[in-house]
Amino acid sequence: MDLKAPRGTKDIYGKEVYMWQKLENVLREICENFCIEEIRTPIFEHTEVFQRSVGETTDIVQKEMYTFADKKARSLTLKPENTAGVARAYLENKLYADVQPKKMYYIAPCFRYERPQAGRMRQFHQFGIEVFGSFEASADAEVISLAYELLKRLNIGNVELHINSLGGPECRKKYNDVLKQYIGKTLDGLCPDCKERFTKNPLRVLDCKNDSCQALLAGAPAVLDCLDAECTAHFEMLKTILNEMDIPYVVDPKIVRGLDYYTRTVFEFVTTEIGAQGTVCGGGRYDGLLTEFGGNKTGAVGFGMGLERIMLLLEKQNTAEQRYKKIDVYVGSVGDNGLKKSQAVVYQLRKNGLNAEGDILSRSVKAQLKYADKIGANFSTIIGDNEIENDCIKLKNMFTGTEYQIKLTALMDTKEISQWEN
């Protein structure tokens, strides 16, 4: 029997879980600033939800999904990304009848069957936002500005914003033909992977990392040249707003998102600091997705952000060890009466809203104080027969070593431990 956590999954505990909570707090706060509400969708969906949206030909759908049949033989799939579920929920709950635009964010686990690697897990976590109801470039800019501001608040540097436009379905088709024609001429010189991409999804040939392929593709036509007037105007507008917002970006005609639903704007935030999986955030516009699900034509734009990758970046920056537990006071005890009383005191202090800790191992006074020190308690006290009899305890500041004499009954009314410092 194998009792280990499954491959590509991990337990999060101790200091790490504290770091996650801190990160999540920043995410929730920034979404409040941007007036975006949370949505929580199921962890699994009907398999068709992903087939229809992510795309039948993509690697995600073809070989990376955790798909299973339930007891009534329905095909269900653990979500490999969140946009499809949110789009489904938007239609199912008729959120289009609510005030528009509808802006939602999520923090949720995703599942993909891949070989684990730095920044790539089988269960990973995504933060993302989806904005429904706008076809405007200003929506794209808003979404991008949130991601940009978030990285800034997290103090993450060395991340570049890359933007591109794939155009609408027409432009995309046109570009596909032009590109296929161009690549077709040099097909023999390309690597085996590229030959496969050529038939499956020609756009992907563009971001091959093989140098010899890149050389052959140097003169390839760019998507941006194939855009119609409206798509070009949209892209220009986005750039103008980003400039106005003072958000730096590079136009990168090679970024091609792997999911089928993207149209027009696509973007990525990339870094070279955490290994090969350098895309920290990826997103774009998906105006065709809602109609694919049977809804009315609805403008939509959003992104997904890989939180494990963000954590890797945060770990690189925060080198300073810091205490992550805040413990106001340790109440130790000696003797039978002390033990009983101290338990009640700890409970009372907790009811008062203090972070209080006591002894539940019946350890020696010395061991109790050692423990208080290790957990980083700010104050400590020991309760025994003397203290109970005289209604007087010594409250010790564990950092300065200073002791304060106060009444035991007074301690029990304490709502803020530092009040005894004077």
Add this chain to the structure above:
RNA sequence: GUGGGUAUAGCACAGUUGGUUAGCGCGUCAGAUUGUGGCUCUGAAGGUCACGGGUUCGAAUCCCGUUAUCCACCCCA
């Protein structure tokens, strides 16, 4: 799915050309005259040497397989 590295205590690591009882540091627990932490000292617990085969008188050590893990390809966040 493909390729390469790694696997010894909770963590980080030693372990000689195969040789007897597998070690060190950190951490954990206990103690240093019995009611006061940090420093120091003493001691204890903790290992199927990833797992399964094979070679050998003898394997942590050599060989094969499996699994896990890390890195890269691929793919993507």
